[in-house]
Each structure stands twice: as C-alpha cells, then as structure tokens.
Amino acid sequence: MDRELVDRFTADGFLKLDQAVPADVAQECARLLWAEIPAEPDDPATWTEPVHWVAGMGQEPFAQAINTPVLHDAFDTLIGPGRWAPRDSMGSFPLRFPHESEPNDAGWHIEGSYQPPGAETYWTNVHSTGRVLLMLFLFTDIDEHNAPTRIRIGSHMDAPAVLREHGSRGASIFHIGPDIEAASAHRPIALATGRVGDVYLCHPFLVHAAQPNHGNQPRFLGQPALLPSETFHRAPFSLTVLDHTPLPIARTIRDALHGDLAAE
Numbered sequence: 001m002d003r004e005l006v007d008r009f010t011a012d013g014f015l016k017l018d019q020a021v022p023a024d025v026a027q028e029c030a031r032l033l034w035a036e037i038p039a040e041p042d043d044p045a046t047w048t049e050p051v052h053w054v055a056g057m058g059q060e061p062f063a064q065a066i067n068t069p070v071l072h073d074a075f076d077t078l079i080g081p082g083r084w085a086p087r088d089s090m091g092s093f094p095l096r097f098p099h100e101s102e103p104n105d106a107g108w109h110i111e112g113s114y115q116p117p118g119a120e121t122y123w124t125n126v127h128s129t130g131r132v133l134l135m136l137f138l139f140t141d142i143d144e145h146n147a148p149t150r151i152r153i154g155s156h157m158d159a160p161a162v163l164r165e166h167g168s169r170g171a172s173i174f175h176i177g178p179d180i181e182a183a184s185a186h187r188p189i190a191l192a193t194g195r196v197g198d199v200y201l202c203h204p205f206l207v208h209a210a211q212p213n214h215g216n217q218p219r220f221l222g223q224p225a226l227l228p229s230e231t232f233h234r235a236p237f238s239l240t241v242l243d244h245t246p247l248p249i250a251r252t253i254r255d256a257l258h259g260d261l262a263a264e
C-alpha cells in the first residue's frame, strides 16, 4: 500500500480505498441485503423505516468483498502480517432510508469490541482487545445527502488518554462515551462518501456517527470489525510488549499517550 495512504491513516485515523471491492460484487451484496428487509428497491412506498439493521451475511459475495487482495495488503500494512484474522462473513449493516423521522442511533462514538463476564454492553480498552479495525463498505453510492457516516478527523488520538485511565480491564462504551465525545469535539468532520465498492479503513478508536438520510436514495453500508488473530486477541496493540518498530495503529496509540505507556 502506498506510503502516502499510510501517512494519511496515521494522521487522520482513516483512509479510503477506491473500488477495493469490484462494483459488480458490491452490487450483488446490495441485492442480497434487499432480500433481508421488508422494503423494495423500486418502491419508495415500502421505505417505511429510517433504518433497517441487518446482521452477519455469510454468502459468497460478502466473503469475496472482504477478502480482496487490496484489502489484505492494507491489513498487513496497518496491523501487521499474522496479527489479523481473515473473515468470511460481514456484519453488521445499517441500511438508512430517506424518512421524515430521525433515527435514534446517530450519536458520536467509538466501537466496543468485547464483553467481560457478566457485562451486558460492549467494552473497549487502550490495547483494543478484540478489534483491530472498523471498516465501512459502501454497498450503494453515497453522497453528502444520503447519510454518509460522519468522521471526526484525527479523533483516534483522543481516545487513548481516556481509555488508559481504565487500564487493561477497559470500560463500557456507554461509560466512556461522554468523555470520548468531549475529548474529540474540536475535530473537523469528514463525510464517508463514495461509490459502490469503495471501502474506508478506520482506526479502532476513530470517533464517528451516523446521520439521517436526507437524500432520495437508500444508503447501504457494511461496518464489520476486523478482529485480531488468536495470538494477538487480548492485546493486539499492547503497550507493554517492547516492539521497536510498531506498525501504524500501535504507533498512533503510543504517540497519543506521548510515551507514557503504563496501562495495567
């Protein structure tokens, strides 16, 4: 992957890969998603909800979409060979429709990635246990009107200091949500627009939010996690293991903490 893209990822917390998925494969994925919901592509009268959520699709086009050579190359570059787990399904999918009511799931947040025993919500920690990337797969063309995901540019540098306070145990996304939202409120905003088949690769600590669809076309997005391989599951970006040449995501977490790495 070219150096300029890696530098952009390091600075902004995300990068966009144009046509990382062949358009015909992405369109086939969209067709399969339509079959999951009580709405029809050619009949706006059936678009009766602002959002339909679809979970885990394991059909062949989804396996193809998440395993293209350009994506595997990017995973190796950003996370490191052998540190991420290939996947053959892709969930979840927020499908947003033009609608007069506002969706109730459009707040700023980072993703959680694991559930400690007994916890009912998802948690995360400064090592990003259980997650190495957030990915946004565009399964329709998305312009500024039809609900592009909002991204706080550079906000991956704001979460580590908040998370470090909670050590390796981490904290529930709901517990740390207000602090992370406040810590990143000064960041400029980018919109995840693009064409069907484009993919955004996002740092696991990138602060982002959905928004209502004010366009006239449905917006289909896949937002799967990339998981660490089994060996690295607990602490894919460990701060305590001495790693003299940390790869981009580990490096940004260390830089965000200004070298103060104690987090146990």
Ligand SMILES: O=C(O)CCC(=O)C(=O)O
Pocket: 094, 096, 105, 147, 148, 149, 150, 208, 209, 210, 211, 221, 223
């Ligand atoms: O629908 C979107 O644009 C993003 C949704 C999202 O960020 C989420 O639910 O975690």
